[in-house]
Amino acid sequence: MFRTKTCGELRLADAGKKVTLAGWVQRSRKMGGMTFIDLRDRYGITQLVFNQDVNAELCDQANKLGREYVIQISGEVAERSNKNIHIATGEVEILVDTLNILNEANTPPFTIEDNTDGGDDIRMKYRYLDLRRNSVRANLELRHKMTIETRSYLDKLNFLEVETPVLIGSTPEGARDFVVPSRMNPGEFYALPQSPQLFKQLLMVSGFDRYFQIVKCFRDEDLRADRQPEFTQIDCEMSFVQQEDVLNTFEGLAKHLFKTIKGIEMNEPFPRMTWHDAMKYYGSDKPDLRFGMKFVELKEAVIGHNFSVFDEAEYVGGICASGCASYTRKQLDELTDFVKRPQIGAKGLIYIRMNEDGTVKSSVDKYFNEEDLKNIAAKFEAKVGDLILILSGPKRKTQKALCELRLEMGERLGLRDKQVFAPLWVIDFPLFEWDEEVQRFFAMHHPFTSPKPEDIHLLDSDTGNVRANAYDMVINGVELGGGSIRIHDSQLQRKMFELLGFTPEKAQAQFGFLMGAFQYGAPPHGGLAFGLDRFVSLFAGLDSIRDCIAFPKNNSGRDVMIDAPSKIDQSQLDELNLIIDIKE
């Protein structure tokens, strides 16, 4: 071992001890005949002292050390006269008597500090240096702790972690697969799993009873800030359970993590909201409940005032922003610009101010008198000083825009504190969603999700309104996890494939083994998968999951540090029976 102690463990009680430390030179300063060096490792920083009067040669050596040099030193622990109360080792320093340079270092392309001067691109290229920063490493330490606690909780509940294969078959239903050509089976491909869904269901058929896996999954999708081509799930499945059992078990896991990792006791049951209500009151299937501003539907209240924008709109709805009546023209214009951005696409924004003097003024005073406005305001229970913001247009689109406006107002009002956590179960999702473009139903969750038993009779007659035994855990507007009770009956599964437009042959070819398995005694089962990256990001207060992934890829799916993907040798292509044919 190159050290007897780490840079994080020495305390005043150790004064007088001889120690050997190893680590990186964080910074160095000369003061008179003394040289002070902050020596860093993962565990902390310890101050080293070199004294010109005691050992001039050693001090000269120390003066030549550059930032990020790797050194090993020995010396005596001493009490510092000038204590640093901000760090745990701040009461001591080492009077160095031996210095050994283990490795030199070029000057890093950016400073290794919490507030670095490095931009995104350079930090990704030199990710191994970026990972030296405390703030980045802390995210990965958090991630480690969360997986340890997750496994501990699930293990105690008799869940078995079972590894499912990474090289599986491709299924066109769902997102795009990454595929892997098979050399031993020419012309055939494996696919990387988007989730271990089928395998965990087979494990239930096998009687494994309770399964989990912290597992990499893959999706070849165009990337966004919170998407990576490879991501990690806490994937779980249970047998002989109803929806209530699954919700309780995984609400328990979330509470366990909040308690052990964040020190937050969540004693109340998580609120539950139907998908229908989530859309109606928040315009989203993952509402951020850290703050109110529930939507109020206004169509009936505003119709018939000769204001064609409202009269012709499928939907009119608004929110009430507390204390914002004093917003300036500039602020209101900003909000109007915000909702008119192409990503949001509203045509305009209408406001009603509840002025301090008791008057009520709006941007549609031409069509609504003060009495009308007061009636509208009453629906929001608006008080003096509040600002009502109204959007109108096609229903789903306008709700979505209003959702964005609500989140924006929450942000502006400081109501989205990252240290506050508002959990929620969204339940009763629709089983299907209609795709206008291809004119067929798609499974909202996946094709293995069970309809609610009481809705099964609607499968043919009112397909779009069949509700699923499906649920999402949402915290602070982030969908942390989701799952469902599965179909365990091969007849019902066949029906489901039929409704999704599979021919019997295609269903058999792709999922025959699952329907076969269901004929040999499948138990009722259900489960859930959490997105680990999102869970860690939530706990760490990150804006992007990238910051809790050691070696993430950029928006083109590239690892710029190792420069992957890359060209491969012709001999590899030949062995795989492949020709590259790039269309211009």
Next chain:
Amino acid sequence: MFRTKTCGELRLADAGKKVTLAGWVQRSRKMGGMTFIDLRDRYGITQLVFNQDVNAELCDQANKLGREYVIQISGEVAERSNKNIHIATGEVEILVDTLNILNEANTPPFTIEDNTDGGDDIRMKYRYLDLRRNSVRANLELRHKMTIETRSYLDKLNFLEVETPVLIGSTPEGARDFVVPSRMNPGEFYALPQSPQLFKQLLMVSGFDRYFQIVKCFRDEDLRADRQPEFTQIDCEMSFVQQEDVLNTFEGLAKHLFKTIKGIEMNEPFPRMTWHDAMKYYGSDKPDLRFGMKFVELKEAVIGHNFSVFDEAEYVGGICASGCASYTRKQLDELTDFVKRPQIGAKGLIYIRMNEDGTVKSSVDKYFNEEDLKNIAAKFEAKVGDLILILSGPKRKTQKALCELRLEMGERLGLRDKQVFAPLWVIDFPLFEWDEEVQRFFAMHHPFTSPKPEDIHLLDSDTGNVRANAYDMVINGVELGGGSIRIHDSQLQRKMFELLGFTPEKAQAQFGFLMGAFQYGAPPHGGLAFGLDRFVSLFAGLDSIRDCIAFPKNNSGRDVMIDAPSKIDQSQLDELNLIIDIKE
């Protein structure tokens, strides 16, 4: 929840309780007016009783239940008159009053029993049924426990589990990569990692200090019984360590697993043997030390007796099989056939019997008189009743054949008890091995392995004899894990690539980021990776790693259950800019 108790938890103390159970019908028998059903779940088997006299209708229903039906029952726990002392629940039975069929089952294609009638192929096709067998599930439960204990041990020692990417770049050095075409980067490919080697080294450069990961790795190799295209490693790396520290840390892990999982306390340090001695005395770099039969080299002792087979052989060596002097001609012929098999390739087998009457007889009496034979026997310290077996020929090949013969004799003599564990560290591996075919050196371990400092001066002059700071943990002849102290100096790493025949440009193109990283302050570091599949197999006493993998692939790399790999849609190929071109 479909149950109040599992099928494994009821005891005599529960008699009188009302319970609800759910599970599979293991078997059913009618005796007079009573029907007994063994209900099975993962946790055990509980006997159900239906009484014709009490409830004829219910009993009739029970009589119709087939094997592997999934049922839910309620009833009262009662003491059994006819107790089964072999199972924990054997003192009680359930007097059933409610029966609910949750799912029917076709007759399984093989019996779900420990000793099944199903052959390998059918069990793989219906793996989800095979996994219902206790013996198979027990292996996966063991695997789960081993990973839990591994993480617990490493977490306590401050190791952080960090996920490294699965989509990385292809490196031609080493085994064949699986590759993944990138849609977003036309003509370019990711590769699946053969190990996270480079990433864990970068994490050391990042100051992570102690890393581990239980991680899937991939190799596109032709498969054998103990090889799978995807396999799992316990991958570890540490900074500021010497070889001794790594050996102690992971010997500690192995001992922790033996203690917590197998209940075996291993108090002695694991023996250590140089690679040189392992080859000399056992003809293998992974000797099985459950038994002796060390090789004795005989070239000098046997030369000059006009026996050209010995005189012309590069190597003559033998083993002494205790108590085998009475082997019959047939048994000796079997052994001769064994060593002459093409996989072993010896030309013949020579024996010396230490007869009970004190005489010594051999198959080469024509060339060696009794005095000669006794001199040879003395080298083995052979006793009356022993059998000496001798092979000769080219050195390495003959040692290998003798190794196989030794293992065969160990097997025949019952010296390879699966409940006995003989651990060993093999150390001081050569850094390079020469490949006759391509006339260049290859890295025996991998190109990042550090030479022993005292051998660095031999790198150019005596390349083949440079020893590495590399080590393998071997138990019972199985290489469970291996690792090395790594190079952390970019100059030395460059030298290594040069000796391996890389041009500076090629080294830069493939490993530039690593050599770059080494210039920014790389700490001394080293590590090790265990093969989890092998470790579990060893503990479970399995002959193939396949039996501890939930969904393994066959020797053609196929998953016959899901029928993967398979053809993919033309649209997928088009998106990936690929054309399949199978040469006839």
